[in-house]
Amino acid sequence: MSSKSTEIRGSRKAEILGTLAGWLMKLWNATLRFEVDDRCGITGPDNHLPPVIYAMWHNRIFVIPSIWRKNCGRHRRAVVLTSASKDGAILARAMAVFGIGSVRGSSSRRAVAALIGMKRELKEGVDVCITPDGPRGPRYGFHAGMIKLAESSGAPILPIHARFHSAWRLKTWDRLVIPKPFSRVTVIFDETLAVPPKLDEAAFQQHSDRIREILLAGTDDA
Template sequence: MPRSKNTEIRASRTSRLLGYIAGFLMKLWSLTLRYNVNDEAGIVQPIILEKAVIFALWHNRIFTMPPIWQRTGGKKRSTVVLTSASKDGTTLATAMQLFGLGAIRGSSSRRAVSALIGMKKALLSGYDVCVTPDGPKGPRYSVQPGVIKIAQATGTDIIPIHIKYSAAWRLNTWDRFVIPKPFSRVTVVFDTPLNYPKEMSQEEFEVARRDLETRLIDGSDDR
């Protein structure tokens, strides 16, 4: 049976072209930046974590994450990124390909079930999954429950990623998207892994969600 048009992931030549351009610009831009990496999770060490993990960072930090990932332990790991089921998601997924990152399409608002299933399959197959828990549309700096639920279901650790900039522009978007200024310093922290029991009460779950949210907020250079 043909899929209904309104349930298809919208892709177009324009979206993919924009993705290639964005990925190329990200690579060029990253060459001007200076990086400090603080690895508290054992990701970029010679002996890296063997099991798959979930990486969590705020949506407005994704501009510099792929280049950082390629420069650190990411080149030794198989990783997919959760992107939205939209034209913007197609652009982001295409850009990620230039850094050797795969994509799972979906979000909390569209194709959420397929996204969760895709994340679970990826993790159980040994792929790391990178998510922005306040994306794709916010509210900014608010952790949605899905990332903790998938960690519970798969027994996977969540590693918060904190990225700070010595100088940056902040766009007038819902997430105040951050672009580091050329030749600025980027500080990256792979935080201590968080693990969650499969069974938690509603109150315990909310405490865990707020803890992750607080960690990510405290690791940012703005509030």
């Protein structure tokens, strides 16, 4: 993925914690048995998909980077939208372990700068990953920035689902899912969804509801 990030520097402590978290994720996920269902052809080296906007729930962040790296990282680049907070700095460093870049911002802080940064990455051929209920929830809520990005950039949205056959769910706001070692995880790269430009208010809401419903259908605990 891209190594780019917007110019928000985290503390040295955040960098260390993030790097350690990334390696923990990488080593932990190496014990898992992944099953991949590619419904859009993105995992093949000969795929011709344009830059896409990955959509996934925040509580799936522990496993998706590993499976993305293994199946897409050799022939695609990507960045993830992380918050401008210290937690966002930790997450950005963790994603860097998987070769994933970051764009810093959220719906409440640096929103315009983040939108511009993501549009720039897409224009340069880099995929963008957004968790529509992040960075603070509510769990499975839906911030509409993803639809704005798709509408203005022309990039299709690609929902990613993860289903866990045996896992712990932490008591965090998102109920972060940690699969038990050596368990099975099914990851689905769903069909891409186009968002037309210049939507009126009703159509914009219709597309938001549609994406949220598709993401909810891919969960096992909604």
